[in-house]
Amino acid sequence: MAKLFFRYSAMNAGKSTSLLQIAYNYEEQGQRVQLFTARIDDRSGVGSIASRLGLHRPADIFEDRTDFEALLRTQAGLACVLIDEAQFLTPAQVEQLHRIAHLRNIPVICFGLRSDFQGKPFPGAAYLLTLADDMEEIKTICACGRKATMNVRIDDQGQRVREGEQVLIGGNSRYQQTCARCFYENGATPSA
Template sequence: MAKLYFRYGAMNSGKSTALLQAAYNYEERGQHVLLAKPEIDTKGADQIASRLGVSRPVDFLIAAGDDLRALFAEHRARVPNLACLLIDEAQFLQPHQVDDLLRIVVDDGIPVLAYGIRTDFQTRAFPGSARLLELAHSLEELKTICRCGRKALFNARLVGGRFVFDGDQVAIDELAADKVTYESMCAECYLRESGGRLA
């Protein structure tokens, strides 16, 4: 039976690398996959790019207003014997698009592996992640560590090397004018840097 999988973790937990490995594993066994990501993720343009330096072009980009099931059907038509759909940066999907993923799994019988982060730099769930946590058949946390060695839970935002706790939910690292970067942190280190603030 096909399932909807949500594999999530803090930044630098290897989500894109795991997705590319999953695609490789399917293809090594002669099975076909489709790769997609939301177009708001401009890092890597039309590529899924791992911080380890591995990348691969996506088969299609997903705009915020897209009917994801219709978009999937359009691309599926050109791929014989499709084994699964892999989605990177799934936190940027709209809730209705996550609903489409469940329909792809249930109605079309195609497994969907969605990879993304759970919360933003203010510890709030992304809408796509919140819906995936509600609907996915399987949840798997990919782990990484904080600078102190504990398990990282949160993604702290730095602008010009300084921690910030206000701003838009989405700011793609390394592409903003003020050099936006992120650091994966445990709860203790995050609260220390934020002065106890969680949102």
């Protein structure tokens, strides 16, 4: 029986690298996969999944109005669906992906962040944490050496940003991973 998987972490843990490795493994066995990434993430070009290690490949894009059930309805022989930047999924899209896994028997593996730079959940991640049949934390470390579970946004001068829009694409130039202790000791005050 197929499942909806959620592989999550803070920044810089290798989520995209893991996704690309899974795609390679399926394809090496002659199986067909469908890759998606968020239109909003244009760091390596729209419709491209790229790893900080230098791996990259094209992918289909999703945005708020993407209907995964309609899009994948005509796809025969699909072995797996892989989603990068899954925190940008809408709650309805997470529900669609859950149905695809269970009603079409196609594994769906989503990779993304749980929370933003203020410690608030992304809606897509919150739904994945609720509906995913299997969850795995991909680990990375804070500058202090502890396990990083949070993300902070930094400005052009390297100073921490505490307010603003939830989404500002920028990768390593705009975000850093941190442990919860460093996140709070450095003045974050997330509200419920």
